[in-house]
Amino acid sequence: MTALLEIRGLTIDIARDEGPARVVDGIDLTVMAGESLGIVGESGCGKSLTMLSLVGLLPNRIRATAGSAMFGGKDLLKMTPGALRRVRGSEIGFIFQDPMTSLNPVIRIGDQIAEALIYQKGMTKPQAAIRAVELLALVGIPAPEDRAQAWPHELSGGMRQRVMIAMGLAGHPKLLIADEPTTALDVTIQAQIVDLVRDLKTRLNMSVVWITHDLALIAGLADRIAVLYAGTVVEDAPVAEIFDRPTHPYTRALLDSLPTLAGEAMSRLPSITGTPPEPGRRPPGCPFAPRCPLAQPACSDAVPKLAPVPGSDPRHRVACPIVIERAVA
Amino acid sequence: MTMIDTDDRPSGLWRDAWRRLRRNRLAVAGLFIIFGVVLVAVIGPWLSPYDFLSQNLDVRNQPPSASHWLGTDDLGRDVLARLMFGARTAFLVAIGVTVTAVFIGVSLGAVAGFFGGPFDRFVMWFTDITMSVPQLLLVVVINASLKQPISQWMEARYIETLNPIYRNSTLIDFVLVFGSMALISWPAYARLVRAQVLSVRNRPYVTAARALGLTNRIILTRYVLPNAMGPLIVAVSAGLGTAMVLESAFSFLGVGVTPPTPSWGNMISDGLRVWTNYPHLLVAPAAVLAVVTVAFNFLGDGLNDALNPKGQK
Amino acid sequence: MLAYIIRRFLIWVPSVLLVMLGVYALAFYGAGDPIKLIFLRAPGDVAYDPVKIEAIREQAGLNRPFLVQFGSYIWNLLQGNFGNSLFSGRSVWAMISAAAPVSFLLGLCSIILTAVVAIPLGMLAGLKQNSRLDYIILGTAVTLWAIPAYVAGPLLMVLLLVVLPEGSMPYGWGGLFSVKIILPLIVLSFQPIALILRQTRAAVIEVMSEDYVRTARAKGVPELVVALRHILRPVLTPVVTQLGLIMITIVNGAIFVELVFGLPGLGRLTVQALINSDFPVILAITLIGSFLVMASNLLVDLLYPLLDPRAADAKGAR
Secondary structure, eight states: OOEEEEEEEEEEEEOOTTOOEEEEEEEEEEEETTOEEEEEOOTTSSHHHHHHHHTTOOOTTEEEEEEEEEETTEEGGGSOHHHHHHHBTTTEEEEOSOTTTSSOTTSOHHHHHHHHHHHHHOOOHHHHHHHHHHHHHHTTOSSHHHHHTSOGGGSOHHHHHHHHHHHHHTTOOSEEEEESTTTTSOHHHHHHHHHHHHHHHHHHTOEEEEEESOHHHHTTTOSEEEEEETTEEEEEEEHHHHHHSOOSHHHHHHHHTSOOSSSOTTOOOOOOOSOOOOTTOOOSSOTTGGGOTTOOGGGGTSOOOOEEOTTSOTTOEESOHHHHHHHHO | OTTSOOTTSOOSHHHHHHHHHHHOHHHHHHHHHHHHHHHHHHHHHHHOSSOSSOOOGGGTTOOSOSSSTTOBOTTOOBHHHHHHHHHHHHHHHHHHHHHHHHHHHHHHHHHHHHHOHHHHHHHHHHHHHHHTSOHHHHHHHHHHHHHHHHHHHHHHHHHHHOOGGGGOHHHHHHHHHHHHHHHHHHHHHHHHHHHHHHHHHTSHHHHHHHHTTOOHHHIIIIIIHHHHHHHHHHHHHHHHHHHHHHHHHHHHTTOSSOTTSOOHHHHHHHHHHHTTTOTHHHHHHHHHHHHHHHHHHHHHHHHHHHHOGGGGO | OHHHHHHHHHHHHHHHHHHHHHHHHIIIIISOOHHHHHHHHSOTTSOOOHHHHHHHHHHHTTTSOHHHHHHHHHHHHHTTOOOBOTTTOOBHHHHHHHHHHHHHHHHHHHHHHHHHHHHHHHHHHHHTTTSHHHHHHHHHHHHHHHSOHHHHHHHHHHHHHHHSOGGGOOOSOOOTTSGGGHHHHHHHHHHHHHHHHHHHHHHHHHHHTSHHHHHHHHTTOOHHHIIIIIIHHHHHHHHHHHHHHTHHHHHHHHHHHHHHHTOOSHHHHHHHHHHTTOHHHHHHHHHHHHHHHHHHHHHHHHHHHHHOHHHHHHHHHO
């Protein structure tokens, strides 16, 4: 397998009056061709910003200040806005969180999909309209010809998210980034959307990055999972490794807080004490140290680097010298 | 845990808004200008060596000079002194009108929005009416037709009682000008507050307050109205500026504050008669009025951005 | 649709009746005796004869109770009779139909000018929020907003006086295609332009932060298309609403502009009628002004569903 996307040392800052605040601090991530990567973390850990920064969609006051993101031999972070525009949609497709607000209310659905085709694939309007209907059928929308003429407010949340997926796929991208696409949906619909994306991924042979805060949701979808905490990757491993041998204290805490059917009824779920640091108030050294049950004074000295975990899958890496020492011992 | 202290965080919506407002240079400039003019309105008439009323026919229509910084008018009165006293009139009118209009508008709007029903429909119908008539026309008609009978009545009362208060023509002016301007201004506030109340009324925290058994009055004053404060403050700051401009418009049409009480409006309207020969008599009051109106607008815009940070991303 | 228009009209009728009742009452109780007013203004040779006055009063029906007079006024109105001017004795309808085209053309041109100038500039300012361009556009708009028409008019005339030869002052009315219309039109449009410009800017800033604009960018749509299609379209909905609502600003502004530039329109007619306490004219103008505002609000409501499909559905349900 070859690497489709390689992010190295990505840093993102928010410009504030008091000075810049760091939200993403030196992230390293790789997405292989045909792989699906899950990015897991609490809200505000920088998972969405990391992905938005790749295609130049960061909000106004937020900037990627260091690092590189190689995609198809080019550094996305160094591209001109015009070149980035051609990457968006045709090379990297996006699905966003809230389908209720992510569709333009005053443009018909078919036209919103066709737009991507017209500007990315150079199709004529009639061609694009036909293709839009095909795409609606592809994402499992019944009566696609009629739906193409519908306004966004006439569809349910699940249907709208399918439309979003159709739009994300319109340009036939190599990489589809799904930014918490199911958070705003009902649980039953969530599963349908997950199944749809998994199905489409194999049919269209693309890579998928699925951003979520819900570990359980992507267990069946991702090949590999990267756990983010306060703007850094703390653990990066194949999905089975994460669930069978969680190594970083934060990953473990996340897994412990998932309810299981096997557990004793009515027992309290363990939760992580404290709150993640705010941007600009990062503790020195390991950002998780203030909340970590294993923390030692040395943890605050330097930001730990990702390193392979001895004795497990070679792709399993963790950013915690303490657990690595223990694994060696 | 000590890393995540929360003590020195700027707490609360208002402090955040104040911080955002201070960042907006135009709004701060507006605030300073308004404070300056208020100061002049309060202490100005004591600062000036001239009285705004004293005429000196030897120095009529003089251009600005060292002794009369902004010149004199056709009766030899010092323009600067009149402008400074005009600031008093302007703020009296602006504050009087806005306070009256806000009081009527907020109470009717809040009650209408909160309780709904026939009262709501009546209030909305009434605001529709006042907002669907060319307002200027309405005010001018009211002023033009009521001034004479009221003056006559006051004169009659004076003859009866010899109480000098009935001789005060300024009083009539203010009552009429305040009254008619408030009459056309309150519906806007009523609608704004009603819309806010409607949007807040069914929010979960209000339902929760109701579930706790709080009375309507407490819910209205403690939960619903504070949420309407932001837009209301913005509307008031714009309304103050508008009231000043309106007063000058009425003076121009001859129904505002009557001379010799100086108002920027009647100074402009006097200046318009002679401006080809003595432009300073028009430019001075017009410029002052424009600067103050712009200041109110900048402040209003700044407040709007500060209190509704949505667009500030 | 027609039923809707008729219903709106029927809602408007009692409102305007109430306003007219108010104005009529002001005239009846406040303005003083119209007959005396006529005599006071008449050339000196007409003697002030109480008997004569009473005769005229009797003849004009001005000695009847208030409500009877108002009722007969409305009754005449329904038959298309607006009465006669107390001052000149001319038919009010003739006076108004002479003056209305001037104001109507001026107002229409002002709305068009406002839309053409304010929407693109507001759009530009909003897209470039907090840039120098934004500050220049917004600053100009706020300044224009703050200068009343009766000050802006004379000042602009001074500027022109310097440029133009004496004889060609843009004073008076020369029809729609005369150059004389330019200056009043500009002055009349200052406030509407400032208002719509700021509304457009605010709406653009709000829409820019919408998720669907990000979606459009994520699809790789060019920036110009994002601006025109994804931002401008949703912005137009509130802005067109405002365009209807500024009718009242224009009606108010026309009073001053017509006075300053000597245009023989409804505004000047209004001021003359006010000076003369000519209440039949004032009542007729109130009626027309209220009708204009109602009609423009109605037009906006009818246009709204065309701009916002969500409103179209809500209306279908109604």
